[in-house]
Amino acid sequence: MSKQYIDPKEIATKDLHQFIIGGIAPRPIAFVSTVDEYGRENLAPYSFFNAFSSNPPILVFSSNRKVSDNTTKDTLHNIEMTKEAVINVVNYPIVRQMALASVEFPRGISEFEKTGLSTEPSTVVKPPRVKESPMNFECRVKEIITLGDKGGAGHLIICEVVGIHIDSNVLTNGRIDPQKIDLMGRMGRMYYVRASGDAVMEIVQMVNAQPIGYDKLPGHIKRSDILTGNDIGILAAAECEIPVTSATPEDTQIEELHKMIKTSLTEGNVFEAIRLAFNGA
Ligand SMILES: Cc1cc2nc3c(=O)[nH]c(=O)nc-3n(C[C@H](O)[C@H](O)[C@H](O)COP(=O)(O)O)c2cc1C
Incomplete structure (x- = not known):
């Protein structure tokens, strides 16, 4: 830009x-x-x-x-x-x-x-x-x-x-x-x-609960070539406990994993996307 x-x-x-x-x-x-x-x-x-x-x-x-x-x-x-x-x-x-x-x-x-x-x-x-x-x-x-x-x-x-x-x-x-x-x-x-x-699009963003936030997302998600700013915005906005068993995927797994996260987001399954983002496939 x-x-x-x-x-x-x-x-x-x-x-x-x-x-x-x-x-x-x-x-x-x-x-x-x-x-x-x-x-x-x-x-x-x-x-x-x-x-x-x-x-x-x-x-x-x-x-x-x-x-x-x-x-x-x-x-x-x-x-x-x-x-x-x-x-x-x-x-x-x-x-x-x-x-x-x-x-x-x-x-x-x-x-x-x-x-x-x-x-x-x-x-x-x-x-x-x-x-x-x-x-x-x-x-x-x-x-x-x-x-x-x-x-x-x-x-x-x-x-x-x-x-x-x-x-x-x-x-x-x-x-x-x-x-x-x-x-x-x-x-x-x-x-x-x-x-x-x-x-017209719907964006449901609760303002009372605390979301995960971009800063707490795994590094591989922030650096993704597959997930867009809006995808990352949805993940960062999710209101759920940050999964404790955060696992780092191998470099060879990342592309496939990010495609699966994107599919979950497209289907509106944010919690599955979060699970994948933090725990891998
Ligand atoms: C969609 C649209 C929005 C407009 N918005 C404004 C505006 O915000 N302020 C303004 O001074 N003129 C605006 N105009 C221009 C006025 O409508 C125009 O100058 C009009 O002749 C003023 O009418 P009046 O002299 O009867 O008040 C707009 C025109 C259109 C088509």
């Missing part, structure tokens, strides 16, 4: 932006509905976005000054006026309409009309919800933090969630099912990721 060093002060903002959005990815997309001081609705996607607190429930997104002309965006203006927003999630069935809503329509033009998405009244805030989105967070804006005054500078919009609506069809046993909600993530340039199907 050979890495290039980049001094963010030495490259153009548009290039820096691409390195940031390509590397900090995939990002969830806040599809933000707001109204202006005249009650006119607005809808725009923001992927400089995440959840930052569960109690109180806080979501934050950033509306940036445009790099091209240093102007600010309608969403920021509306929030400065009304201190309210709805953050609608973006799933696969509405991803193209979401992309269309990012067009710079003149202030006062409703992206609901331009995209064909439907409004649905909120319970406690004025901005409407996106009916087709499977989950809507009604928010009051607690604070806006301005990060700079040049093109590309963000405004952190700190939102407290005051109401949540969720489509019961995306739930399995009362929890959000990634295969049903089918969310989209934003990457760099024109790339998106669809977070369902084979893109």
